[in-house]
Amino acid sequence: MAAAAEQQQQQQQQGFRPLDEASLVAYIKATPALAARLGGSLDALTIKEVGDGNLNFVYIVLSDAGSVVIKQALPYIRCVGDSWPMTRERAYFEASALQKHRGLCPDHVPEVYHFDRAMSLIGMRYIEPPHIILRKGLIAGVEYPLLAEHMADYMAKTLFFTSLLYNSTTDHKKGVAQYCDNVEMCRLTEQVVFSDPYMLAKYNRCTSPFLDNDAAAVREDAELKLEIAELKSMFIERAQALLHGDLHTGSIMVTPDSTQVIDPEFAFYGPMGYDIGAFLGNLILAYFSQDGHADQANDRKAYKKWILKTIEDSWNLFHKKFVELWNKHKDGNGEAYLPPIYNSSELLCLAQKKYMTSLFHDSLGFGSAKMIRRIVGIAHVEDFESIEDASKRASCERRALNCAKAILKGRRQFESIGQVIVHVQSFDRD
């Protein structure tokens, strides 16, 4: 088996070649599943490379009759100048997760037209303008009235339907085994989310000198380090559902009517709270960045209220939809809560309450960990980075950091998302 896997890997290495525009056209012509999406004539394609070139090539390919996006993984990622070797097999997990999640939630996951494992190449739906990356919309101060509803729908469906609440243990463990191989991506997360921010690490950075002491305080905070250890273990050990694995506001494309979740190359079976927390935590970051984007034309006060409302609605709608799915499928294949045991609506309701409370606290923990790492770790967010005045940026970041630290430490005290909102607002003063 090991030998077979090795051989397969070698073949894949042999079959791999990074595409440029010319070879891309040839590739499309030779691939019916892609050619068909672009219509008959493939001689007048418009091709635009939109990847940042550091992780993947991303080509938008347009013809008179159609469009596709071609995403090809490169065998490394590049951060802060250096490149880290990184398996191209992440494309396989990205394609697998897109296909699985689209099957569960077609409204919010783009279609995969074609996957070529040897080439680490995904051909998928072009998510057309006016879709933009949600993070950019949040920076611009654009309201998305359906965002909470859509993301609640996406999270409830992808998490519920890949958990033991819906699947037999046999099916669940098959999925777990499959995604164990995406371990390189999990290790990257471990390092940048759960380790580096809490130690002196080469690539850590912060808005210096303003936040130097804040970053040092994170590295010296025993209570924080005890909490992060627990979350890190849970992240690796607990195969609760098939996660997106990187569900921040840069992995979501939006218009006022549409929400599309992309880029699940970190997909693995992990704790549900990691996905939920990523989304909520990044909304809280967006909230704290708003003062840095306020100007005379727009003080962003109304927009901040909308963000808070979106955070609150996202959790509450997720909760509602998730429990609805649970009730709807309680007599299905899932073996976690067998009807003959949880045999009254009162008891099932108690079990659900316990489950959801635990999930809520996990989400708050992971969400605050994701916030912290964006302020004192390697990868920062454009929400703050785009605030040019470093002093103002640092002030926004500090409030977010202090808020996150308090949530991480005290997460088990929160009984509702409303209480979290009040907590967030309490940090929103200079």
Add this chain to the structure above:
Amino acid sequence: MAAAAEQQQQQQQQGFRPLDEASLVAYIKATPALAARLGGSLDALTIKEVGDGNLNFVYIVLSDAGSVVIKQALPYIRCVGDSWPMTRERAYFEASALQKHRGLCPDHVPEVYHFDRAMSLIGMRYIEPPHIILRKGLIAGVEYPLLAEHMADYMAKTLFFTSLLYNSTTDHKKGVAQYCDNVEMCRLTEQVVFSDPYMLAKYNRCTSPFLDNDAAAVREDAELKLEIAELKSMFIERAQALLHGDLHTGSIMVTPDSTQVIDPEFAFYGPMGYDIGAFLGNLILAYFSQDGHADQANDRKAYKKWILKTIEDSWNLFHKKFVELWNKHKDGNGEAYLPPIYNSSELLCLAQKKYMTSLFHDSLGFGSAKMIRRIVGIAHVEDFESIEDASKRASCERRALNCAKAILKGRRQFESIGQVIVHVQSFDRD
């Protein structure tokens, strides 16, 4: 890959034939790894079948010059008359776990001489007399002065060295993926430990009519059902270490000087507390059964004290050895607690305390679940079954059941094993 696996499975089915004594001799002669253990002449072997014939054939094979045990898995298990189909692949996981655990703890795990996957056949060390099954020794009232020390050693080494405290995430996930395939055995555990005792199930039984109401009370105990759901999820989702998976007192062979752990066919990556709890819980069952074995010659009072002492020592020594291993290997490959983060002995000590407290509570939870299922579930223990007077047996069982229920519900309140011992004693009155 799926096709390859299927083909392999078919070949294995083709290669499988249950051995009888005659074909066993031929098999041994044709297998150098076994023949060598028995010395030159293989024509005067003494063969004894000691398996119960329901799960596996177990042959003891003796020659003038040596000995082996041959264990062959059958494609079903038989319980209460009916047979359940059960993959013979459990032999593969048993052999793998024996080999892995023996590498980590050679003093307490027998050597595997030979494994034949197609035949589901393990050739291993014959654990010679005066070794007996620990459970039988406990029923006979025999003290094993080194038992706690040996089992603490076994549990500390097998659990620590297969956890993220010692291994990289990459190695850990490889192991997790491998053992995901032993899912049929996990499902059996799920059913008989975490489900059936809490519902009306065909094979449940209890010492009737004495315990009928007690069994019904378990099925109607909402608090108990909420706790068992949490443990069940943890059992399936949490890949903390490579467990034995069935570490009761029937899986341990002892003399006063030697302790050998056998039969890990339920091995999988699960929560450490499941193994620890199985051992401690079965000792508590043995404790509560003693009054049923008392007679004029031996009131078993001193023996009961020895059992309690063994429970206390087992946990305390396990705790000591486990933390010692952690300290010894804290600068190794394990990535869960990186030295640059947990960078003072005080902080590491706090982290260990938190980890061990959580593990203690898990162990109490799983241990009490294992006790409950042995009283109102399908598979009972000889400790109680061998008490002929049903009324007396029921009285012993009821005290064990009530003790277990209270531990399961209140496990997070216990701060030391000493408190648990006091709690156990408090149920030891008629």
